[in-house]
Amino acid sequence: MELEQLRIFAAVARERSFTRGGQKLYLSHSTASRAVSALEEELGVTLLKRSNRVLDLTPAGERLLTEAEEILNRVEALREIVVSGQ
Amino acid sequence: MELEQLRIFAAVARERSFTRGGQKLYLSHSTASRAVSALEEELGVTLLKRSNRVLDLTPAGERLLTEAEEILNRVEALREIVVSGQ
């Protein structure tokens, strides 16, 4: 698992769209789709329901989004801690 | 910044050696060296003192090691949370 995958998943989940989520990170929709699929495969869990017209989070997806956002925030904070001597 | 960089830095820092740190992750010493250099460049901070025979952490390196280990543990925990419904 890599942070880039979490960044992409979070963007897609927030936007409820691969196309718009990818755009937020200057990536194509296909790249966003592949990144989320890889994450699902690695975890062995479905994160997004694609059945409907509108993209929806599964319960596992909800949990991942919460955790991922906290981790990503923490990584951002890490930069400051390291560079500026906390 | 990516988790792989943090994993490599943490391994190298714990082992006090690029060679042994790399081995822990089945990577060559040169790969470990490059990964840490890239991290230092991205953060604009020196993380390891290479001057002496023995590798030493700078204050920034100490802070990063602490933070990185917590983040990496949290990512490990995330797997369980997502897969097993917390």
Place this chain on the structure above:
DNA sequence: CGGGCTTACGGTGTGCGTAAATATC
């Protein structure tokens, strides 16, 4: 049909290991 996700395909860039150079004790 239209909008959006997935998959195939080809090209490019990143990242690896080997090996050579450099440095420290």
Place this chain on the structure above:
DNA sequence: GATATTTACGCACACCGTAAGCCCG
């Protein structure tokens, strides 16, 4: 001189975007 890090070099593979295919309203 032995051990360890850095750098050069070539190569393989991973990843991206374009575009085609599919599915659902």
